[in-house]
Amino acid sequence: MHLLEKYKQFLPINDNTPIFSLGEGNTPLVKSNNIYKEIGCKELYFKLEGCNPSGSFKDRGMVMAVSKAIEKGSKKIICASTGNTSASAAAFGAYCGLETIVLIPEGKIAIGKLSQAVAYGAKIVSINGNFDQALNLVKEISEQQKDIELVNSINPNRIHGQKTGAFEIVDELGYAPDEVFIPVGNAGNITAYWDGFKIYNDLNTSNLPKMIGFQAKNSAPIVNKKIIENPETVATAIRIGNPASWEFAEKALHESSGKIDAIDDDSIVEGYKIIASMEGIFAEPASCITVAGLYHLKKLGYDFSGKTIVCILTGNGLKDPDFANNYLNFQIHKMNPEFEELKNFLLS
Numbered sequence: 001m002h003l004l005e006k007y008k009q010f011l012p013i014n015d016n017t018p019i020f021s022l023g024e025g026n027t028p029l030v031k032s033n034n035i036y037k038e039i040g041c042k043e044l045y046f047k048l049e050g051c052n053p054s055g056s057f058k059d060r061g062m063v064m065a066v067s068k069a070i071e072k073g074s075k076k077i078i079c080a081s082t083g084n085t086s087a088s089a090a091a092f093g094a095y096c097g098l099e100t101i102v103l104i105p106e107g108k109i110a111i112g113k114l115s116q117a118v119a120y121g122a123k124i125v126s127i128n129g130n131f132d133q134a135l136n137l138v139k140e141i142s143e144q145q146k147d148i149e150l151v152n153s154i155n156p157n158r159i160h161g162q163k164t165g166a167f168e169i170v171d172e173l174g175y176a177p178d179e180v181f182i183p184v185g186n187a188g189n190i191t192a193y194w195d196g197f198k199i200y201n202d203l204n205t206s207n208l209p210k211m212i213g214f215q216a217k218n219s220a221p222i223v224n225k226k227i228i229e230n231p232e233t234v235a236t237a238i239r240i241g242n243p244a245s246w247e248f249a250e251k252a253l254h255e256s257s258g259k260i261d262a263i264d265d266d267s268i269v270e271g272y273k274i275i276a277s278m279e280g281i282f283a284e285p286a287s288c289i290t291v292a293g294l295y296h297l298k299k300l301g302y303d304f305s306g307k308t309i310v311c312i313l314t315g316n317g318l319k320d321p322d323f324a325n326n327y328l329n330f331q332i333h334k335m336n337p338e339f340e341e342l343k344n345f346l347l348s
């Protein structure tokens, strides 16, 4: 069943809200086969948001935001993006026949994500500045031009749609995990997941998890309690210095008795390699900060025993081939198409 249909009762849907789908949601919750042993928790799961149609969780929020934009009569959608929001907006824009305009920070967007926006036919503006500056620009233009709908996560419909990730986890496990590990950029997703868990908890169908957020070390405004003017990290999806949903994230952390921590780039790269080589899951760098976070907390002596943990793997590793090229060791044996040569190589 379509995401909007399945969770209709929890979403801002009325008789005039168009219901459609590109196949978003219903993503796999994969049980860890190896990492959980090293971490020492009871159960560890990975929510593979990279399996969404445009390859990231952004599709959950985008389907709702675009649906509401159409209900309102908008013909154009606009967003600032570190990559995945633009890919998602452009996909739904194409499906629904809307013009999509995306503002991206120059040179700081993974080639896979940019390729998607180009292929889906978005109007792409690259600004000589960072994400936070791009967001300020699109906010201003959408406030002035009422026919252009802003589809960044400050649009509450995005958050509504993204709550469905929490619903799916509880629907599948039958309960909420003890802890949810999640990357934090603009902080919309941690806000949405917490909202989702609270809604189910209010219905007595779930307990509440602790929200454990992670920011990249040099892009960690919430951890450091100050705006970062020039955020930097290899995890471009969370290269954000002034999160739009900052207060909501603080609220989620506080209400859930959770915590937020900073992880350095080397550890993110390590997490990226570990999740792929130990679990067969190729996730993008920002997603892998959750895996790095497991090892980081383990090293600090955090008590994982008896806990069930879910890591939200927000985006697909295929989006960023340059990253693979830069950080993986492509050691590949070359040979002639000769049987003896193959045998010698394999058995030597």
Ligand SMILES: *Cc1c(COP(=O)(O)O)cnc(C)c1O
Pocket (backbone or CB within 6 Å): 056, 057, 058, 084, 085, 153, 183, 184, 185, 186, 187, 188, 189, 190, 237, 238, 284, 286, 287, 314, 315, 316
């Ligand atoms: C957008 C994004 C994030 C950050 O999510 P926020 O809601 O901005 O905190 C993390 N990982 C990936 C892959 C993303 O696309």
